[in-house]
Amino acid sequence: MNHLDERDLACLTPKEEPAAPVREHLRACAVCRARLDEIVKIVRIVSDVESVPARGDSYGGQVWSRVSRQLPARRPFAFPWPTFLAPRRLAFAGVSLLVLAATFLAGRFWRAERSTPLSPAVKERVLVVALSDHLEHSAAVLIELANAPENGTVDVSSEQARANDLVAANRLYRQTASQTGDRAVSAVLEELERVLLDVAHGPSQLTPADLAALRRRIEEKGVLFKVRVIGSNLRERGELPGREARERKRT
Amino acid sequence: MGGMRSLEAEEADAASFRALVEEHSRMVFRLAWRMTGNVEDAEDVVQETFLKAHRGYESFDARARFGTWIYRIAVNCSIDVLRRRRSHGVTPRRADEEKIDPVEAIPSSEPVPEQRAFAGEIGRSVASALSRLSERERAAFVLRHLEGMPIEGIADVLKIGPNAVKQTVFRAVQKLRRELAPIGSVS
Numbered sequence: 001m002n003h004l005d006e007r008d009l010a011c012l013t014p015k016e017e018p019a020a021p022v023r024e025h026l027r028a029c030a031v032c033r034a035r036l037d038e039i040v041k042i043v044r045i046v047s048d049v050e051s052v053p054a055r056g057d058s059y060g061g062q063v064w065s066r067v068s069r070q071l072p073a074r075r076p077f078a079f080p081w082p083t084f085l086a087p088r089r090l091a092f093a094g095v096s097l098l099v100l101a102a103t104f105l106a107g108r109f110w111r112a113e114r115s116t117p118l119s120p121a122v123k124e125r126v127l128v129v130a131l132s133d134h135l136e137h138s139a140a141v142l143i144e145l146a147n148a149p150e151n152g153t154v155d156v157s158s159e160q161a162r163a164n165d166l167v168a169a170n171r172l173y174r175q176t177a178s179q180t181g182d183r184a185v186s187a188v189l190e191e192l193e194r195v196l197l198d199v200a201h202g203p204s205q206l207t208p209a210d211l212a213a214l215r216r217r218i219e220e221k222g223v224l225f226k227v228r229v230i231g232s233n234l235r236e237r238g239e240l241p242g243r244e245a246r247e248r249k250r251t
Numbered sequence: 252m253g254g255m256r257s258l259e260a261e262e263a264d265a266a267s268f269r270a271l272v273e274e275h276s277r278m279v280f281r282l283a284w285r286m287t288g289n290v291e292d293a294e295d296v297v298q299e300t301f302l303k304a305h306r307g308y309e310s311f312d313a314r315a316r317f318g319t320w321i322y323r324i325a326v327n328c329s330i331d332v333l334r335r336r337r338s339h340g341v342t343p344r345r346a347d348e349e350k351i352d353p354v355e356a357i358p359s360s361e362p363v364p365e366q367r368a369f370a371g372e373i374g375r376s377v378a379s380a381l382s383r384l385s386e387r388e389r390a391a392f393v394l395r396h397l398e399g400m401p402i403e404g405i406a407d408v409l410k411i412g413p414n415a416v417k418q419t420v421f422r423a424v425q426k427l428r429r430e431l432a433p434i435g436s437v438s
């Protein structure tokens with residue numbers, strides 16, 4: 001008689017009904033029943049001793065008062081910055097601010113001179129430049145993780161913080177790409193977002209096994225490659241205004 | 252471009268985050284205590300979990316369950332604590348050094364001194380056996396056998412395949428069986 005796989009036995013718990021074939025086998029096989037009894041006994045010893053200290057109904061409130069003291073202070077007034085320009089995202093904001101300033105000035109010029117809104121072409125170029133920078137920053141984080149040394153535990157807390165900052169911006173760009181029907185960009189941003197989320201919410205100390213798993217995840221779908229390709233395409237598109245201006249000067 | 256947020260939206264976010272903290276604190280503490288085995292570390296994990304969650308709150312996908320998301324963060328924070336402990340060579344405190352009395356787990360209301368001594372011995376042995384598991388083994392064992400989480404859920408939290416989860420739980424059970432064999436044969 002074939003016995004049950006010990007890995008399956010070790011995962012059986014009284015809280016879950018085992019599958020019918022397993023139940024049947026346990027009924028018929030004394031060897032597997034004895035093995036299971038041993039596992040159950042060990043689990044019971046641990047769970048009997050591991051009595052979790054009680055926490056009362058007010059515990060949630062106590063935690064909130066501890067946590068809220070450490071949260072960043074809210075802004076004194078509600079200037080409606082896009083979320084990716086929130087004060088705590090200054091690193092990314094540095095680049096994006098320049099882009100927005102350019103948009104603002106372009107907008108003033110347009111309004112003053114022609115009283116018409118920004119043309120879709122200008123809007124697109126602004127977005128293209130900002131998105132291209134975003135992809136560059138994201139690629140830098142992925143490259144650092146891909147090249148992290150393999151000996152011993154690696155501290156990725158700085159990459160983690162940067163990934164966390166990039167996630168919200170990525171989400172905005174993905175939504176914009178999806179709204180404008182740019183499916184290729186939207187799909188790449190979606191894959192990138194998953195990896196960034198994994199990094200942001202994963203452990204900050206990675207064992208060689210964790211690091212290998214993360215690298216596999218990055219390599220599996222060629223995320224880094226796709227980010228670079230899209231970034232390079234965008235950079236080409238972003239250079240167009242400059243070229244056009246140069247050509248106009250020449251003529 | 253979307254993403255404009257008013258103060259009202261921020262306040263609504265803060266209020267909803269507070270409600271989520273209050274709702275999930277006890278669950279996070281229970282998990283953190285089971286993972287770390289001591290109250291001080293568990294309280295640190297609770298705090299760190301919600302601070303981390305707050306930092307990533309805007310990136311949280313509203314379609315997912317907040318409980319599952321926060322659970323994953325709590326497991327990772329606990330793993331970080333266990334790793335820090337190991338890398339600093341800190342021996343985890345034993346159950347009898349905490350304010351929690353393992354005797355409370357014994358059903359008798361008036362334990363005689365021999366029972367108390369025996370229960371204390373069991374508590375120390377279990378704490379020591381658990382501390383010999385790797386962070387991942389401890390997480391897999393706790394999630395499966397103490398928290399009753401399905402294999403697929405554990406795979407999702409630990410970011411490994413279901414077969415790897417089974418293998419990890421199996422290794423944990425084997426180690427515990429070896430460590431706790433003397434108690435198993437007595438009880």
